[in-house]
């Protein structure tokens with residue numbers, strides 16, 4: 001993850017804000033509320049003139065809350081990428097509803113809304129050759145990490161948007177055995 005460590009002040013600010021990096025996920029989740037059993041509505045600050053929540057990212061920079069959600073739960077943000085909502089709810093920070101794309105993807109997505117699937121399963125068990133495989137690998141690693149930390153498979157499923165059967169297969173190394 002490209003955390004900018006060049007500025008000590010910036011690093012300290014992020015650390016203070018998140019209460020130490022170890023607590024960042026809990027800190028983030030405490031600022032969300034589950035709406036209709038699906039979307040996680042952001043309860044923190046909102047940008048002055050936009051519909052999106054704002055939050056500090058892992059480098060301490062203020063950015064949109066859903067970008068931070070993606071970074072926390074799903075992995076690297078690519079340069080110049082946009083984080084898109086499958087639910088069309090700009091207040092939502094549920095990582096299961098977020099996907100990463102280019103600015104062009106985002107424009108296409110707005111045009112084709114209605115055809116897009118809401119599901120966010122890992123596309124295949126190997127991930128090789130898949131455009132999202134970097135994201136998938138990060139998700140798999142995160143799932144195993146959470147499970148090792150004692151988070152239940154049910155909670156992991158709702159945090160990551162990965163189906164419970166897949167979570168089970170991942171933590172028991174029935175799938176994604178190569179990583």
Ligand SMILES: [Zn+2]
Nearest residue numbers: 039087092097
């Ligand atoms: Zn949503």
